[in-house]
Amino acid sequence: MLKREAADRVFHALADTNRRTVIERLTRGPATVSELAALLGVTVAATVQHLRVLQDSELVRSEKVGRVRTCQIDPAGLRNAEAWLRRQRTAWEHRLDRLGAVLDDQTKESES
Amino acid sequence: MLKREAADRVFHALADTNRRTVIERLTRGPATVSELAALLGVTVAATVQHLRVLQDSELVRSEKVGRVRTCQIDPAGLRNAEAWLRRQRTAWEHRLDRLGAVLDDQTKESES
DNA sequence: TGAAAAGTCAAGTATCCACTTAAGTATTCG
């Protein structure tokens, strides 16, 4: 189950173009902070702030070796967000199924 | 393909607890503005603002009959968000597959 | 007709967010 604050964090993290760009980049393999900053075209400081948001929502993990921090995807956040969306969609589809069944019944009744 | 601004809108819409509560409610069936306001515990005016965000991101549709506006799920937004997440996850999984294959090859080579 | 109901619109406010600059701290290496 995805808790309220966790869902807030994940979707808020995904609601920014630069942060989604980071995720898209990291699905292709790890990258350093400077590489991500260059990709985004913002300062390293801004990139660090984005990374904090991404890590708090379990979308990205990172490890510092020497003076270099290497970032990679953390699939937990992605899975949580996907799970929430799938729950809503399936709840909606099941409701439509039931609704369709009721309408079929009504059609049959009016035919008889 | 989910465009940048569309993705910004959808994920931003989902990043608010009250708006997700509206979506969860609407997967169970339509509701009026006042019903949603009562559910959220905020003013009707605030609810209308949330609904505008949800409609702009194609997560909710609504129709006004007489003086009552009835809201329901619009599956387009949900599908868009789910599609983006699935794309990232599968890109990530494929990368892991390739990485695994390379490691297997290296293992075989070192064995021979 | 006229009052209640349902929603809409505008303005105000407090807070949050993404970004910057500037000044740090480690770490590497010539």
Added chain:
DNA sequence: CGAATACTTAAGTGGATACTTGACTTTTCA
């Protein structure tokens, strides 16, 4: 050692956001 590199942290700024209150329109119905 000392300069360059890679990152970190703090403070400031402009703009967006979530909410409120209050005035308004439209619709219903006794």
